[in-house]
Amino acid sequence: MKLTKRQKENSKIDVSKEYGIAEAVELLKKAKTAKFDESVDIAVRLGVDPKHADQVVRGTVSLPNGTGKSVKVLVIAKNPDKQEEAKAAGADHAGFDDYLKQIAEGWTDIDVIIATPDSMMELGKIAKILGPRGLMPNPKSGTVTMDVGTAVKEVKAGKIDFRVDKTGIVHSIIGKISFDNGKLKENIVTFLNTIIRLKPAAAKGTYIKSITLSSTMGPGIKIDRALNDMKAAA
Numbered sequence: 001m002k003l004t005k006r007q008k009e010n011s012k013i014d015v016s017k018e019y020g021i022a023e024a025v026e027l028l029k030k031a032k033t034a035k036f037d038e039s040v041d042i043a044v045r046l047g048v049d050p051k052h053a054d055q056v057v058r059g060t061v062s063l064p065n066g067t068g069k070s071v072k073v074l075v076i077a078k079n080p081d082k083q084e085e086a087k088a089a090g091a092d093h094a095g096f097d098d099y100l101k102q103i104a105e106g107w108t109d110i111d112v113i114i115a116t117p118d119s120m121m122e123l124g125k126i127a128k129i130l131g132p133r134g135l136m137p138n139p140k141s142g143t144v145t146m147d148v149g150t151a152v153k154e155v156k157a158g159k160i161d162f163r164v165d166k167t168g169i170v171h172s173i174i175g176k177i178s179f180d181n182g183k184l185k186e187n188i189v190t191f192l193n194t195i196i197r198l199k200p201a202a203a204k205g206t207y208i209k210s211i212t213l214s215s216t217m218g219p220g221i222k223i224d225r226a227l228n229d230m231k232a233a234a
Helices: 005-010 021-030 080-089 099-106 119-124 127-133 148-157 182-197
Strands: 038-045 058-062 074-075 094-095 112-115 159-163 169-176 208-215
Touching: 005 182, 021 182, 021 208, 038 182, 058 119, 074 080, 074 099, 074 119, 074 148, 080 148, 080 159, 094 099, 099 127, 112 119, 112 148, 119 127, 159 169, 169 182, 182 208
Parallel strands: 074 094, 074 112
Antiparallel strands: 038 169, 038 208, 058 159
16 A cells, blocks of 8 residues: 555654654654644643642743734723723724623634723623633733733734643644744743743642644654753754
């Protein structure tokens, strides 16, 4: 049987081996055969038990080279001046009553919601819609703030919010396959440094159990957990 280009490149990847960041990025790019610009994702399995509040790993990180993804941002603010500030900063939508009503009726064609603190009571009434979709604003992620202009610019520039799931894994987009190797490596290093910095005091044993890099259509490539080339990759 004749192997496709993707199958030939994938066969060069040792699924049992952990690669350095630089080599993993190079292998991922060589395995690319899709005609569209695939997203590059990272999955970090942590030695934490998310059932315990003191072991939940959650945070934000501003990727130095962005995600390459166009992010739709909605700003919920009572004050018309704040709505204008949001629009001037690049928000796709900004308002109050009209958007609350649309969301209550099922509209969620947005990626991030930023809200002013005085809007949270009303947003709480539709939390059952927003929560499961990961859209509920949260002060810890910087999406509840009076400085809506800065918040919008940060999200548009590549600031992402992440949280460990119930299986102990943190998933995140880390860029696009079209990014040059150096930019992808820089984003990966920045993300992993943030995960390391957020290690809960209550976490015992091995903190980072595995790191896997993948593209939308590509194979999963394991990254060396010792992260020996973190400095070199930066």
